[in-house]
Amino acid sequence: MRRPKKYQSGEATQYITRKAALKKLQLSLNDFRRLCIIKGVYPREPKHRRRAQKGSSELKVLYHAKDIRFLLSEPIVWTLRNYKIFARRSGRDRAVKDFRNLKRRLALFPELKIDHIVKERYPTFIDAIKDLDDCLTLLFLFSTFPSLRLIPREQSAMCRRLTIEFLHYIIAAKAIRKVFISIKGYYFQADIKGQKVTWIVPHYYPFKPHAKSEVDFKVMSIFVEFYTIMLGFTNFRLYHSINMAYPPQFPEGVMADSEDILKDESSFVSDRIAALNHELLRIDKQDEEDEDIEIDLELLEQDGDSKRVLKMKQEAQEIRKLKSLFKGLKFFVSREVPREPLVILIRSFGGKVSWDKTVFDGATFDETDETITHQIVDRPSMSKQYISRDYIQPQWVFDSVNQRNLLPTNKYFMGVDLPPHLSPFVDSKRETYIPPEEKALHDPSLIETHEQSDAEEDEEEEEDETAQNLIDAQLQAAYQEEKAEFDADMQNLDDNEEDGYEDEESADDDNEEMDEKEKKRLEEKSNMAVESGTVHKENKRAQHKNAVEEHRLQARMVKPRHRNLFRKLIREKQEKDKEQWLLKKKRKNIDQAEKITKKANKKKAKKIVQ
Template sequence: MRRPKKYEAGEATQYISRRAALRKLQLSLNDFRRLCILKGVYPREPKHRRRAQKGSSDIKILYHAKDIRFLLHEPIVWTLRDYKIFAKKSGRDRAIKDFRNLKRRLAMFPEIKLDHIVKERYPTFIDALKDLDDCLTLLFLFSTFPSLHLIPREQSNLCRRLTIEFLHYVIASKSLRKVFISIKGYYFQAEIKGQKVTWIVPHYYPFKPQSRQEVDFKVMSIFVEFYTIMLGFTNFRLYHGLNLAYPPQFPSNMLQDNADTLKDESSFVSDRITALNFELLRTDKVQEDEEEPDIDMELLEQDGDSKRIIKMKQEAQEVSRLRTLFKGLKFFINREVPREPLVIIIRSFGGKVSWDSSVFSGATYDESDETITHQIVDRPSLSTQYISRDYIQPQWIFDCVNQRQLLPTNKYFLGEPLPPHLSPFVDAKRDTYIPPEEKALHDPSLIETHAQSEDESEDDAAAEEEDTVEQELLDAQLQRAYQQETAEYKKYGGADGVNEDEEDSDEEDFDGEEQESDDDDEEELDEKEKRLLEEKQKMSVQSGKVHKVNKRQVHKAEVDEHRLQARMVKPRHRNLFRKLIREKQAKEKEEWLLRKKRRTIETDAKEAKKLAKREARKAAAAAAAAAAQLGAK
């Protein structure tokens, strides 16, 4: 048997460089990149780079050899080669001005079909739902883009239509669970077929052109090309699961791009929001609220794990209440408030929403409607207000959804400083820093202590000082009384009240035997007295002693313990141990920085309140002085 040569087996045969892959597939770099994105083939990092590169120490882009062999049998490769042939022949026809032949070739333009790739990458429908996060985030981003050199308007229009269809499904199925406002945009999380799907809807800003070096729109456009096909299949399956007609039929004036909407980006966005406030047609012609089936506790408790079943029952009840959170409520959105996320949230939980019809199209009722229960405003004050409705800030909608209940509106009135907007996507039992507001949500007993005003905190501090003074006086009095009791006890000879002189006179009359017995009795009495004295000292109130902690000794003990742990780690696990220590130090530093930031914010707020109080007192004193002068005159 022939002895294998070096690099004929092992990692050297498992990886292939990008240049070798291009020669094997006979494709250009752009076509190879496009093919890899569509098929889901990405570069790999080998465990031993020099072995994988056959002894070379250069940094190369490596792929699995089996992935490249997998690409050899892809039909899209022939379509990409047809593109190259089409470009050469159409360029020749254009050069010799053979327009008749050029028109014929343009009619036979090769098109890439990606349906089989979607079915290949996602064998089941649940697999597609699991990979829907990046798809939705990218398509929502492209739906806001104008027509660019590498992004045609048709692609952004398709992204807009597909995302609107998906949002309509979320509204119709009432599957929205969590929402959050961040600097990136609006985070949404829906539960579809038992899978949690999270995506971001970006804030609407006028598009700012960027240079090609910062963002490669061509690569992003290739991802969008695949994701549009994938989301189209997903929407088709989701709509038929709810007996909804697909594709959804919108009124003729919606999503119809003309010269006006293509020039004005605000009308382009307004048209999308108008489509979200429109009811979809059903194939069964029955408007029923889709409700989740109730859990049969008697049937499920036979499994034996009753705690888990009860927890599932509670979760199902919370979700059923959440699905109808805004049912029966009517909202009106002011013109300064962003409408798209609020329309999605309100309609997903059974509420009705409208806006000013003179500014935006798609309004269902006017501001003067007396049945409106809440008006969402994002300005300090309004000139005209109705008594029959609550005027709230937009954060109230998001906080109600995250806490799964209708919160009191007094903290969200016009001009009120809003409470912190907490993220629902973090773990409540994490080891890192947890804000006091989040602790108060999980422990209701902390709400009152945290929600104190500065005046109450100052009164509490003064009351605590008075209590400490009173406690010190009481301790001194009790100590004095205890000293008097012990002096009297020693003076009168114990609890029986017998005088020492009387005992001496009685002892002289006794005989020797009786005197010995008396001595034994005295010893027993002394032991009883000592025991009583010790018990009184234990029960007495004494001044406390301050226990000073030597921080240097504590730190030295921690360092010694850490060194002992490091010595006990095996040599092959030292890198892992160091990594864990670095992660622990990073978490501690992050927690310390967050606590420091919180202390800084609280001190600044206190200083601002004190300054405002001083200014108010000065203004009141000046007004009183002015009134006194006027009275004197």
């Protein structure tokens, strides 16, 4: 039997370097990178890098040999090779000035079709929905880009159209469940076919070019090329699932992509938002109540699953209520407020929205409309106000959606300091630091103790003093009552003794028994008197010492082979405790600073009044 040579089996044959893969596929580095992104083939990290690199200690990019063999049978490899042939032949025609032949070659330019790859990577429709998170985030980002050297205008326009089509489905299906404002943009989470899809809509800022070392737009453009095909298929299926015509038809002047609109950034954004405020055509018109198919969960109820079914019923009721959260409400958005996320949210939950038609296109009613219930303003004051509507800040819409209920508007009036905007994507039962505002949301009994003004604090101090005085008075009255009863009993005892002197010879034994019983009863009654309690102070030093001793005993019980794991767990716990302590300390300092400023403002106000 022949002895196998070194590096001819095992990991050395399972991995292949990028240089060897390029040689095997006969492609350039750019074409190979494009092929790998479209097919979903990425570098792998071997378990033993030195063995996989056949003894070499140099860091190399490694791929699975099976993946490279998989790429050999891909039809678009020949299309990528035809690009090289086309570039060489068209360059020769241009050099010899054979423009007739060059025109013929340009008409036969090889087209790269990746429809079959989308079907290959996502065999079922649910698989495509599960992978929508990165797709939507990237396409929403590219939809705000201008025309760049590596990003043609056609690509960004296609991203804009596909994202608007997707948002129209979200609005029609009322699929949004959570939303959050962050420094990156607006986080949205929707329930699509039972799958949670989360994406980011970036804040709109004028585009600022970046250096090539910071962002590689060429690689990102390849991802966009694949994701546009994928989202197009997904939109087609989603529209037909709710009886909507695809592609959607927008009114004239909207989504026209004319040269004037593409040159002006404000017109470009205004045209996008106007398209979102347009009602699309449905194939089969139905009432909103008929669209929600009610599932009779009582048929699923069993002996052991009753709690789970009750939870499902409660969740279904909350979602049904959430879908009609803004039904019957009309919102008017002022010109300083970002309109796109508000239009998405308000229309998704049954509300109507408009803005100043003299500034932006797509308005449906004027500011003078008396049926407007809420006006969204982001300025400290307004010269003209209507009594029939509430003037609120934009955060009210986001917080109402997250709480699945219309919140009171008094905390969101113009010029009012807004409450903290809490993220709905965190676990409410986590072991880390939880802000008091979040605790108050889950435990309504903490609401009154959390948010208080200085006047309320003064009133509470007075109430505490009066309550303490009342308790002292009650204790004193109870003590006086007990003392009066005790004196009355003693008086009765003396009277009985005087009467007993007259009949000493007839009832001596009976009096002695009665005296003993009375004495015991009075002693027990005196022990039942109310006394003021004493405060028990805990010794923190002793508690810390006991905790350290318990930790040492736990460490001794750990086996030597598990000691490193135990130390890692203890270290993680210490880091969590330290982070929680720092956050509590930070919050305490913020609260103290707010109290100091409130007191200072209160003193100034008193001086001004005087």
